[in-house]
Amino acid sequence: MTRKCILATSQLNQWVLDYDGNRDRIIQTIREAKAAGASIILTPELCIPGYGLLDHWLENDVYANSWDIAAEIISNQDCQDIIVDLGLPVQHRGCSYNARLVALNGEVLAIRPKLDLCNDGNFREMRYFTPWPRGRVDDYTLPDVIQQLSKGQVRTRIGEVAFEALDGSFTSETCEELWTPNSPHSLYSLAGIEIILNSSGSHHELRKLDTRINLITEATAKTGGVYMYSNQRGCDGDRLYYDGCALILNSGKVLAQGSQFSLKDVEVKTAMVDLDEIWSYRTSRSRGMQANEPSVHKLERVQVNYRLCRKDISPRARLTEPIEPRYHLPEEEIALGPACWIWDYLRRSKAAGYLIPLSGGIDSCATSVIVYSMCRLVVSELAAGNSVVLADATRLCNNTDPTNLTAAQLCNKLFVTVFMGMQQQSSRETRSRASDLASAIGAHHIDTNIDPMVQSLHGVVTGILNFEPRFKVHGGSQSENLALQNFQSRSRMVLAYALGQLIPTSRGSTGGLLILGSANVDECLRGYLTKYDCSSADINPIGGISKTDLKRFIAWSETHFSLPILRSFLDAVPTAELEPITDTYVQSDEADMGFTYDELSILGRLRKSMKLGMVGMWERLLVEWSERSPRAVYEKVRRFMWFYAVNRHKMTTMTPGLYLESYTPDDNRFDLRPFLYPGFAFEHRKIENQLKKMEEGEADGPSDA
Secondary structure (H helix, E strand, C coil): CCCEEEEEEEEECCCCCCHHHHHHHHHHHHHHHHHCCCCEEECCCCCCCCCCCHHHHHCHHHHHHHHHHHHHHHHCHHHCCCEEEEEEEEEECCEEEEEEEEEECCEEEEEEECCCCCCCCCCCHHHCCCCCCCCCEEEEECCHHHHCCCCCCCEEEEECEEEECCCCEEEECCCHHHHCCCCHHHHHHHCCCCEEEEEECCECCCCCHHHHHHHHHHHHHCCCCEEEEEEEEECCCCCCCEECCCEEEECCEEEEECCCCCCCCEEEEEEEEEHHHHHHHHCCHHHHHHHCCHHHHHCEEEECCCCCCCCCCCCCCCCCCCCCCCCCCHHHHHHHHHHHHHHHHHHHHCCCEEEEECCCCHHHHHHHHHHHHHHHHHHHHHHCCCHHHHHHHHHHCCCCCCCCCCHHHHHHHHEEEEEEECCCCCCHHHHHHHHHHHHHHCCEEEEEECHHHHHHHHHHHHHHHCCCCCCHHHCCCHHHHHHHHHHHHHHHHHHHHHHHHHHHHHCCCCCCEEEECCCCHHHHHHCCCCCCCCCCCCEECCCCCCHHHHHHHHHHHHHHCCCCCHHHHHHCCCCCCCCCCCCCCCCCHHHHHCCCHHHHHHHHHHHCCCCCCHHHHHHHHHHHCCCCCHHHHHHHHHHHHHHHHHCHHHHCCCCCECCCCCCCCCECCCECCCCCCCCCHHHHHHHHHHHHHHHHHHHHCCCCC
């Protein structure tokens, strides 16, 4: 006895409020699933309006528009004879819910609202939605646009329900519910449900995918069953990149996995499973006892007059074999995730390309290599016949055919690098590194000096104040030294935007270039950047990446992208080159900051991910940095917290950066701490009291007791 069925899940590159585009991509998904013989198609969370609407979720229009699109989808002729699981927001009895709409042949089978909302890190679902109480089921009056369809359906059920087809059962679990301690899938498995459908809006973080797959594997390994996972992919309008990786698992084994990084707008993954195979995972007597508990059987079941297992599937048809899940190295994730994100941003913003102030340092180098990686992905998709990428690339190439271009040739059309030097501050080495990198990746490069801009500003300020500021190497104060550095860095921002607006015209094209920032997450955390300097830009692809990971990415790219020039960036001492170079002094980033980048990464994770204050950080680092004296650890923590506090105001204006690390300090979005601090006198006193006891104990020597 076998019950073979074909199941389909998907990943869609949706865009917030792009109702027409989102609808068309969903319908294409359903067509592809039907062509593969699937009986169910699962789509991503809130796929009809897009996931990242933020405060648009507070608008009535979004709910009405979503129902309009839902009606168009479920009544579409190509969307019949298959169970469709769609994501949209619904309003019910004065509350708004993040929900799933399950439909078949133009009829809404039921609406399943989300039970557990994601409300930490970069998610704010409880600002917009209400969690649905477990076990509750109501009647729901459908909007007019659904009632006017040929079925004339007026009501459906809304709540935590399961679906009982003629030959199998299925139900929904939405995104965050998988990650909670009391996940619903345990109850559903005990209730004998055979297929669980999880639609998700899960964003990309470095090293996160293995956690996601492990959770789904564990969800099915203990009690058996099929688990389908669908996810959004791409930049839908915010600082997140959703990384797809749609999955189908059966009883702890991965059967299908979608790509994690791709420029495809639509991707469908299918698997043929035998529902009878689940039985062997459910014969445990301890499971049987738990399955008979009264709470298990309170789950309401919606009867569906439909067969999941098609009769035309041959008895000799082979089931989908298990596969090993595909994981990218963190270096690959940096090469691919931000590259996909900036491609989406570029094509959807309708800009003409990107410009970056290329300093010859590793941060702007890494950002430039990410742009080159984007061009490599575009060229690969053009070779594969991706019509959507072709249309976007054609526009960006001034309506000329891009199909025969190399990645470097495409980069030359889309990407401008500018070295903005100073005669006394800029070394020959950084200038040549910038030029050589631009040549290696094909970027259109400009090498210039900004001395006239800086000298003009210097002259204006000197005339106003009747006072001439000097660098510290020339005897000036710290305030003078910082002011003169900022003359340069802020001039670079002004020049970058001026060139970005005019370069396309000067090259015989139209439009303007988006300016890329290149401040890494550790420098943002420490505040080691000038407010409104060239770190201020339109977007920052590396704003959520640590310096440590960027170095690994550059080392990986040196080999995998065949860019030997990158070795010189790895070997160079990081320097802002904002002070004059003398025989005895060259500015160094780590010396200026008072921290290594590795130290900043550790401190950042303790501060944000571990949620530790100053005392907690010190106590934790006493163990992790046991080779250092307690007072040395304290001085490091104290210095970090001082700079963190005095520079927090800079985070209020940070360029939107791609979120890739849990400790990103991007203010007003991920790190909601204040930006005006009174100091940490109490914490200082508390640690110093403990230090005094520790140091007095060391002075007393070992005890005889």
